[in-house]
Amino acid sequence: MTQIIAPEKVNLTFAPNQSDNFKSGVMAEFSQETLAMTKRLFIQLQRRPSTLIAGIIQPFMWLVLFGALFYNAPKGLFGNELNYAQFLAPGIIIFTAFSGALNAGLPVMFDREFGFLNRLLVAPLSTRYSIVAASTIYIIALTFIQTAVIVIASAFLGAGWPSLAGLGAIALIVFLIVLAVTALSLGLAFALPGHIELIAVIFVTNLPLLFASTALAPLNFMAGWLQIIASLNPLTYAIEPIRYLYLHSDWSINSVVMETPWGEFSFGNVLLILLAFAALILLTIQPLLKKRFA
């Protein structure tokens, strides 16, 4: 320590009537703490952009590789007038969003392991959901960038463009799935003992959920048992409506966007299911956030 600390030059007084210095109101507090934590994630990204770069290259490679894999598939195999690029784009969009969100818990887990999380937990946060909110905003932003890249790349690979309203609807679906899965991953980050376990869970969930959805192949390609699983898989409920949006410019909330062994689902149904899925997870993780005595 070379310089001398000169405390007499500063006002170190704790002011008993200091409330003037603080924001008040739950919304003001929530947005302040959430923005601050979000900003931290973006600063990290800016100084360590490799995650973003990898996150853009990876879906691009999926598109190219899977596209090439089925390049010579018989015409009409994936449905009339449907080429594989069109079929694939929605699957890759959702899978990318899902993977990104599933990994959201990792930074939080590392914060826990390095003790940084304690800094957040001893602070008078208005709610610990702001930790979830910050991660969600961050992942959403990343996912939207990735989604844009996928949509553009797919257009070049022959998938065409969804309508403008369709793009908005895609954004909404992506948002819901990211919200749900980010919350799930953060819940795990609070619940599991360490990052090894979290990585293990991510590892065994990620690809199996991809293959047990309609991301790469339609339901009617699958074995009966897998059809059932895929029809239960929330990813399918996100992929199918986007696929519909890619093919139909004249869609509405009542359009039937998917068929499962237990019936047809309209666009509105699917949105409700995704919403319910997100709400269910947010409620489930509440005790985990509170666990350390909120």
Next chain:
Amino acid sequence: MTVAVSIKNLQKRYGNTEAVKNVSFSVNSGEIFGLLGPNGAGKTTTIRCLTTLAKPDAGEIMISGISAIANPRLARQKIGYVAQEVALDKMLTGREMLQLQADLYHLKPKFAQPRIEQLINALGLQEYADNKTGTYSGGIRKRLDLAAGLLHQPEVLVLDEPSVGLDIESRFIFWDFLRELKKAGTTVLITSHYLEEIDALADRLAIIDQGIIISEGSPNELKDKIGGDRITLRIREFTSENEANNAKNLLVSLPFVTEVIINKAQGNSLNLVVTQGNNLSKIETSLTSLNLPIFSMSQSRPSLDDVYLAATGRTLIDAELAAAGSRDLKAEKKQQMK
């Protein structure tokens, strides 16, 4: 006098370890209070309960009238916490860390900005504030962490072993800083296993050992309570056991001597517990009668170590050494994350 922190019958166990068995003490507003104890005594566990990071199994924790257990969010507002292990985001600069902290405590920007600059200056961080914290040395990290803890002008500043890893000079500067803080009205609760630190800083202290508070009071009160003075006597630089024993037998028979211990580790020097008063000349006279020389002799008030020794039957250093062998740090870290 108002009470800033009051802890009553606190208990906390981790699995089979009773980290805190029964801890009670209270910290008055505006004082520096020391929690002194050897490694593994339960200091950090107590602090984790106080800062709402751990939920006590039993007991009561009040922070200026607010229960940290019933009302953790309000309690958090009143505390500034400098943890034993500094956790910074190594990708952020010091200034960005402070900004983040300011937002976590909901400071208004117009207050936060000057406050951040103030603390950067006060803690001599100007040169480092815009470097990533990943490049900081241990001392700089500690100082930034202290700045972060002070940002919201907490009523109570809680420091868990702040001077571990600081060089002597930094430590003194740190102490001065805490004294200034106290002058300005902040209550400071500091844990330490350095006697000198608590002796030099604390207005009052509690000694904790194996999860139990064994005494509480001002340094002087505690020293007075165990009574007497201490005399350290060296007959020669290295005294033979025989001579030391002879001297001991002679000295215990003196009326003002209550106890004599031969310290083998210190070249068979003699440690005497005596009643207060000028005893040195009398000792000198009796030693001369046995034809024993005096290499060095000094009388002093009991130290906090003597207080600890009197209460536990071992010195703080011995307790540290015993604790060092018996902890599973990895398992603790795991537990702590829960």
